[in-house]
Amino acid sequence: MSYDLLFSQALQLHQAGRLDEAEQIYRQILETAPQNPDVINLLGLIAQSKGLHEEAAALFTQALKITPDFAPYYFNLGLSFLNLKQLHQAEDMFLQALQYKPDFKEALFELGHLAQLRHDFSRASQYFTQAVAIDTDYVEAKVELAQLSSDAIAELTKLCSAYSSFPQPFFALSRLYRQRNEYKPAVDYATQALTLSPDNPEILLLLGDLYHSQGQNDTAQSYYTQVMQLQPSNVDAIKNMADILTLNKQFSAAETLYKQALDYAPVRADILINYADMLYRDHRTQEAVEIYHKAVILSPSSPEISNNLGIITRDLGDYEEALGLFFNALHLAPQQTAISANIAETLSLFSVSAPDKAAQIAANWLKSYPDNSFAQHMSSALDHKADTQTQSSAYSRDLFNIFAPEYEAKLQKIAYNLPQQLKIILGELSGNIVDLGCGTGLVAEQFKSPHNNFIGVDISAEMLKLAAAKHLYSQLFEQDILHFLSTYSLPSMVQFIAADVFCYFGDLSPLLGLTFPHPICFSVEKSQANTPFELTTTGRFKHNPDAINTLLRKIGYSTINQYSVTLRQEAGQNVEGVVFTAA
Secondary structure: OOHHHHHHHHHHHHHOOOHHHHHHHHHHHHHHOOOOHHHHHHHHHHHHHOOOHHHHHHHHHHHHHHOOOOHHHHHHHHHHHHHOOOHHHHHHHHHHHHHHOOOOHHHHHHHHHHHHHOOOHHHHHHHHHHHHHHOOOOHHHHHHHHHHOOOHHHHHHHHHHHOOOOHHHHHHHHHHHHHOOOHHHHHHHHHHHHHHOOOOHHHHHHHHHHHHHOOOHHHHHHHHHHHHHHOOOOHHHHHHHHHHHHHOOOHHHHHHHHHHHHHHOOOOHHHHHHHHHHHHHOOOHHHHHHHHHHHHHHOOOOHHHHHHHHHHHHHOOOHHHHHHHHHHHHHHOOOOHHHHHHHHHHHHHHHHHOHHHHHHHHHHHHHHOOOOHHHHHHHHHHHOOOOOOEOOHHHHHHHHHHHHHHHHHHHHHOOOOHHHHHHHHHOOOOEEEEEEOOOOOHHHHHHOOOOEEEEEEEOOHHHHHHHHOOOOEEEEEEOOHHHHHHHOOOOOOEEEEEOOOHHHEOOOHHHHHHHOOOOEEEEEEEOOOOOOEEEOOOOOEEEOHHHHHHHHHHHOOOOEEEEEEEEEEEOOEEEEEEEEEEO
């Protein structure tokens, strides 16, 4: 068969979604034409669609070496870097694409998204505006600009009027109202979007989720049914339908759907977990465990299955078995920081009953993965190395990026109410307040008023996203707080708050030296040790209040107060702490 016929056949298969068959022909073509950049690029697109972003990036790079002046190759490589969370590299590729094709509106659109990820909303707005200047009817970019405005609802409403035949602004409005838990307008706008695009499974799924969230499960089921009719392999619709059946104790029907979902997505951890939950509710605990072990056998190279089976095993109290599963997942996907976080948490739990064994496992982990920040930190924590001064920035960043989506829910479970206690201690605040380690903005929620201005600093981009959505801060900085304090020009009148942050630092003198002479309020976990601080098996530091008092006076603070507080609960026990105010 000629090259042209082979290429045409492969393209048809590719467009039909038959990726494996298309890939096979593309590779056949490369055997005779190994320097064909178009075929290499198409192979990259297939790898990208399969989620193999490192492989895709390598292929796009190869295509660019052959044809270094073709904008779409740079754009595709930028998307792969974006999926790999390599944001600087992604930005470089999109900018390169624009050099060769200045009117590449999609590249400008992605640069706008990158700026949003960095909380640089002004630059994001500029990029989206440039995209719209190229295509004045670029509705997707206009929707993003609307959502960046100070009154997103009003701007999106205008777009709904201006582009009344386009579903995107109606869909965006629905999602925005959903985020605010305002379900009636969310349903209304989703319904309008569906009128404009009646067979759109994404809109139907949103409506199903909206009714499901309100407990109107009969209506939700009708929408999920439509999604499944349009897309029989839509895993989210199948799973959500099974979840509703589980709530209704229709376990047999739910199990049929969970199995169907797993046929389409055998390594989806959320489906496995919900299936196991259904079996547990049906008093079939052993079968639930067997489902996870069967999943491991069916997909032994899936880190997700080993990781999530480890989570279930840990919750059942079998820490040693859970660690084995986590380490298997880590071996398969060493770059996934969530796995390392699970190992660290499990080692901390295991150390309560088997401290020596946990310490040896941590030491072996560090030996095998010497550059892993979690391994470094837990090895030190379980060995009680007194010379450990602080958590590494990489450890803190990765840890909180992982837990950001469930952070506030976890805090509720452990009776965390430190921001409320700080409000009682400090009362109303005025002026410029720098919230060190601001997280999702819980402190600002307590104190924000027309009389103050909050500036937030946190090392976790994911936490800052959640803080930004609350619109409480005039500025947010994604930085290590020591670096921020060393480089940022502070207003003349400023005060600091650090709630449940200093437990991630040992020696506090560098931090407090940089906050002086400004007033500060901070909390620490209380230590009874004779040393100024100690690193615990949880991976956090405890501090001696007397040592802190001495340090504050040495630095130059003269008015110092301290208050005993309960920070949270761990294993059903109160964690005692101290709040300091110093001026």
